[in-house]
Amino acid sequence: MRRPVGAGRSGKIMGKIMSRSDVDVVVVGAGFAGMYLLKRLRDAGFSHRVLEAGDDVGGTWYWNRYPGARCDISTTDYQFTWDPELHEQWTWSEKHAAQPEILRYAQFVAKKHDLYSGIDFEVRVDRAEWNDATHKWSIHTSTGETITCRHYVMATGCLSVPKEPDINGTDRFRGDVYVTGRWPHEGVDFTGKKVAVIGTGSSAIQSIPLIAEQASELVVFQRTPNYSIPAFNGPAPQYRVERLKADRAAYEAEARLSPTGVPITMPTVSALSVPRETAFEMLEVAWKKGELLEPGLVFMDAGTNRAANDVVAEFMRTKIREVVKDPVTAEILSPRKHPYGTKRPCMDTNYFQTYNLPHVRLVDLNSSPIRTITESGIEFGDESHDFDAIVYATGFDAMTGAIVSVDITGKDGVTLKKKWEHGPHNYLGLTTVGFPNLYMITGPGSPSVLSNMMVSIEQHVDWITDTIIDMRDKGFETIEPTPAAEESWRVHCTDCADITLFQETDSWYMGANVPGKPRVLFPYIGGVGRYRRICDEVRTRDYLGFVLEGSGKRQVNDGPIREIQPDVEMVLDMMATLGLPPIESMSPTDARAFSEASSAMRPTGPNVGEIVDGVLPGAGGDLNYRLYRPATTGPHPVVVYYHGGGWVFGSHVSDDPLCRAMCSMADVIIISVDYRHAPEDRFPAAADDGFAALKWVADNIESLGGVPGQIAVAGWSAGGNIAAVTAQTARDAGGPALRGQLLLTPVTDGSRQHPSHQQNASGYILTKSLMEWFWNHYADPSDRTNPKASPLLAKDLGNLPPAMIVTCQYDPLRDEGDAYADALRAAGVPVQHLKARGHIHTSITMVDALPSGVGPRQKMAAALKGFFA
Numbered sequence: 001m002r003r004p005v006g007a008g009r010s011g012k013i014m015g016k017i018m019s020r021s022d023v024d025v026v027v028v029g030a031g032f033a034g035m036y037l038l039k040r041l042r043d044a045g046f047s048h049r050v051l052e053a054g055d056d057v058g059g060t061w062y063w064n065r066y067p068g069a070r071c072d073i074s075t076t077d078y079q080f081t082w083d084p085e086l087h088e089q090w091t092w093s094e095k096h097a098a099q100p101e102i103l104r105y106a107q108f109v110a111k112k113h114d115l116y117s118g119i120d121f122e123v124r125v126d127r128a129e130w131n132d133a134t135h136k137w138s139i140h141t142s143t144g145e146t147i148t149c150r151h152y153v154m155a156t157g158c159l160s161v162p163k164e165p166d167i168n169g170t171d172r173f174r175g176d177v178y179v180t181g182r183w184p185h186e187g188v189d190f191t192g193k194k195v196a197v198i199g200t201g202s203s204a205i206q207s208i209p210l211i212a213e214q215a216s217e218l219v220v221f222q223r224t225p226n227y228s229i230p231a232f233n234g235p236a237p238q239y240r241v242e243r244l245k246a247d248r249a250a251y252e253a254e255a256r257l258s259p260t261g262v263p264i265t266m267p268t269v270s271a272l273s274v275p276r277e278t279a280f281e282m283l284e285v286a287w288k289k290g291e292l293l294e295p296g297l298v299f300m301d302a303g304t305n306r307a308a309n310d311v312v313a314e315f316m317r318t319k320i321r322e323v324v325k326d327p328v329t330a331e332i333l334s335p336r337k338h339p340y341g342t343k344r345p346c347m348d349t350n351y352f353q354t355y356n357l358p359h360v361r362l363v364d365l366n367s368s369p370i371r372t373i374t375e376s377g378i379e380f381g382d383e384s385h386d387f388d389a390i391v392y393a394t395g396f397d398a399m400t401g402a403i404v405s406v407d408i409t410g411k412d413g414v415t416l417k418k419k420w421e422h423g424p425h426n427y428l429g430l431t432t433v434g435f436p437n438l439y440m441i442t443g444p445g446s447p448s449v450l451s452n453m454m455v456s457i458e459q460h461v462d463w464i465t466d467t468i469i470d471m472r473d474k475g476f477e478t479i480e481p482t483p484a485a486e487e488s489w490r491v492h493c494t495d496c497a498d499i500t501l502f503q504e505t506d507s508w509y510m511g512a513n514v515p516g517k518p519r520v521l522f523p524y525i526g527g528v529g530r531y532r533r534i535c536d537e538v539r540t541r542d543y544l545g546f547v548l549e550g551s552g553k554r555q556v557n558d559g560p561i562r563e564i565q566p567d568v569e570m571v572l573d574m575m576a577t578l579g580l581p582p583i584e585s586m587s588p589t590d591a592r593a594f595s596e597a598s599s600a601m602r603p604t605g606p607n608v609g610e611i612v613d614g615v616l617p618g619a620g621g622d623l624n625y626r627l628y629r630p631a632t633t634g635p636h637p638v639v640v641y642y643h644g645g646g647w648v649f650g651s652h653v654s655d656d657p658l659c660r661a662m663c664s665m666a667d668v669i670i671i672s673v674d675y676r677h678a679p680e681d682r683f684p685a686a687a688d689d690g691f692a693a694l695k696w697v698a699d700n701i702e703s704l705g706g707v708p709g710q711i712a713v714a715g716w717s718a719g720g721n722i723a724a725v726t727a728q729t730a731r732d733a734g735g736p737a738l739r740g741q742l743l744l745t746p747v748t749d750g751s752r753q754h755p756s757h758q759q760n761a762s763g764y765i766l767t768k769s770l771m772e773w774f775w776n777h778y779a780d781p782s783d784r785t786n787p788k789a790s791p792l793l794a795k796d797l798g799n800l801p802p803a804m805i806v807t808c809q810y811d812p813l814r815d816e817g818d819a820y821a822d823a824l825r826a827a828g829v830p831v832q833h834l835k836a837r838g839h840i841h842t843s844i845t846m847v848d849a850l851p852s853g854v855g856p857r858q859k860m861a862a863a864l865k866g867f868f869a
């Protein structure tokens with residue numbers, strides 16, 4: 001079906017004739033994004049122009065007609081949800097529909113909703129500039145027309161500009177040349193031909209088996225091997241079909257709030273917590289489903305931990321070896337350098353099997369690079385080979401290619417290309433400073449290619465349309481993000497990227513396939529659901545991070561949208577769903593049992609050389625201790641460590657993962673000592689035990705494997721309080737002399753008057769009321785001004801050992817920790833002060849569970865080492 005003759009020339013909207021050269025909104029692109037946007041704009045009564053370079057709708061599915069082109073998200077999910085009737089009127093023939101069927105679907109939707117009449121085809125937008133006097137964009141097209149508009153939307157696709165091959169001699173070849181992303185509409189017959197395919201990404205992996213069926217000889221040139229799982233194409237997955245039938249609305253709502261835009265059960269098992277055999281059995285189940293996202297989501301840590309990822313990667317390599325008969329070819333096809341999922345995983349039908357065919361050959365460009373393309377073929381390694389056809393499957397200038405290929409000039413004459421020279425800075429992946437009323441659909445900084453794009457497209461179209469409706473309703477003409485909001489989005493995107501393995505790989509996600517492109521993770525990796533919630537929150541908080549202007553009004557609602565570390569937020573979200581009772585509603589006995597049960601579920605932390613449990617004399621009786629010895633040859637410096645738990649719960653083993661981490665990272669002996677707990681033993685029992693333990697360790701340091709005189713204290717939370725108090729007591733008692741004190745989110749002031757107690761009163765695990773509960777159990781109000789309870793209140797803070805103090809942004813104790821750091825510094829004590837951005841009271845102790853804690857722990861370990869340097 002082609003569009004009806006004469007379509008795209010109507011100028012009618014809502015019964016009025018509109019000017020075609022001055023409209024409310026110009027949309028560039030008529031793929032799925034442009035199509036849905038057209039529908040929404042029309043329904044909302046905006047005058048509009050939709051300009052499309054091709055001569056039909058469909059975008060990706062209009063251009064990519066190479067053999068084997070299919071969607072790799074199941075058609076149960078890769079389809080529009082905005083028109084419920086479509087589900088009755090359109091039936092997909094397969095789980096992974098082929099390009100012609102998806103294009104027919106786009107045409108069907110366009111016809112049903114009369115979209116053809118709203119689109120100008122075969123019109124390319126070349127240039128656009130913002131006029132700050134009229135508050136309008138001028139859009140210049142390939143037909144010589146200039147259109148002015150208030151709002152300008154780039155629905156230009158994130159995989160719509162094929163990347164030029166950067167190979168010598170491409171112009172010389174006299175045979176047939178094809179590019180997968182611009183395939184001839186009439187198709188290509190390779191029967192009896194000698195064909196070269198350059199590239200082994202998704203398009204190549206889909207097309208190679210079909211090209212091999214026709215070609216007399218096929219040579220595939222591979223630079224980087226890719227992970228690919230079999231599609232097992234056929235009918236749509238029954239379990240998804242049944243869920244859709246039972247409750248389509250619930251299914252779609254789940255997709256919108258899921259991490260990837262497809263409902264999926266989130267993993268809770270670490271790949272490192274099960275034997276390899278079990279891990280492979282679990283992966284086999286996922287692999288057999290033939291669903292793109294499944295194998296990467298079998299284990300909770302495959303995306304964040306290289307060792308866990310290696311389990312998945314090795315499973316995939318095993319599958320390749322099982323299929324490919326020649327072991328050398330199998331090895332060349334096996335990815336070894338990049339973690340699974342950090343390049344787009346592929347789906348195939350008989351891809352690896354194709355290399356068993358006698359007329360198919362694989363060339364490894366790492367050992368036999370292409371020297372040049374010649375008139376008749378390709379010279380590579382020490383060979384020269386003639387071909388009838390060359391197929392370039394060399395990928396796309398992804399995410400930004402189509403946007404910056406239009407010459408867009410914003411305020412102050414700055415072009416977007418120039419602005420994005422060092423990275424595609426933007427706010428929410430939707431807008432960018434200096435370019436008012438310019439919107440991008442599935443652009444950089446949004447989930448885009450890391451999602452089921454139908455879900456992402458609909459979310460962006462809805463956000464943009466709802467925003468310009470709001471602006472119309474409130475009389476605003478322009479919207480532009482603030483520099484602070486844009487910077488905070490960059491930081492949030494980086495925080496999300498930093499806890500994944502993506503940055504280890506040279507991929508098109510990282511812009512690495514296009515010379516000169518900045519190296520950043522272009523899509524937002526924080527997840528579709530989280531992203532949607534953030535975008536919604538921006539609107540409900542009255543366009544947080546935006547300046548809106550018009551009709552003599554100006555609204556600025558500046559501020560960052562997300563500062564919390566993404567993995568910390570995930571833990572908080574997960575805990576919120578559990579509906580746990582507050583600890584302060586429990587008895588101390590129950591709270592202790594609860595704390596122990598929670599600890600039993602966490603990762604164990606790294607191995608150390610040796611662990612020794614023992615007993616030492618405390619101030620009021622024996623105390624347990626656990627010694628963590630590094631694997632390196634001793635003797636070692638010794639750190640006496642005091643556990644957290646609000647003086648009420650915890651023990652010498654309750655911070656086990658953190659102690660292991662500090663021992664192995666800092667190469668020091670950690671001796672975690674217990675102390676008496678409240679309410680059975682109130683103030684000053686814990687403080688007295690802390691000092692007694694230090695003295696015993698100092699007296700026995702040599703027999704414990706330590707270096708005499710090389711001793712420091714450390715502690716977390718209430719343990720940080722005891723460490724700080726112990727350091728003061730040791731100073732006042734004339735010893736033991738300490739080399740340092742490491743205080744992680746310490747309690748320093750029983751008055752609890754600091755603003756952070758209010759600002760972070762609830763929602764971040766340690767709450768204001770829990771802190772009150774701890775203090776009430778530990779010390780009478782009259783004792784809380786005693787420096788042995790509140791070290792910040794000590795009259796003299798001079799002559800204390802050097803300190804490393806870590807405070808967390810979302811911790812009620814933040815300000816009292818900050819105050820202690822300031823006070824020590826003012827008293828002449830050398831202080832390193834780490835203000836851990838986006839962290840909560842507990843997050844840095846969550847070893848191997850929260851990757852964002854690695855950086856702070858590295859700094860803590862470096863500080864411990866520094867104490868003894």
Ligand SMILES: Cc1cc2nc3c(=O)[nH]c(=O)nc-3n(C[C@H](O)[C@H](O)[C@H](O)COP(=O)(O)OP(=O)(O)OC[C@H]3O[C@@H](n4cnc5c(N)ncnc54)[C@H](O)[C@@H]3O)c2cc1C
Nearest residue numbers: 029031032033053059060071072073124125156157160453
């Ligand atoms: C081979 C392939 C397979 C894919 N499979 C999947 C999948 O299984 N699941 C999934 O979620 N996503 C998949 N994608 C991603 C796919 O791009 C999106 O799902 C979706 O189709 C994008 O729609 P869009 O409207 O945003 O962009 P596009 O479909 O790319 O449409 C953009 C349109 O803008 C037009 N345009 C661009 N620049 C200009 C200009 N300057 N002037 C005028 N017109 C312009 C283009 O001609 C194009 O028609 C795949 C992509 C490819 C290439």
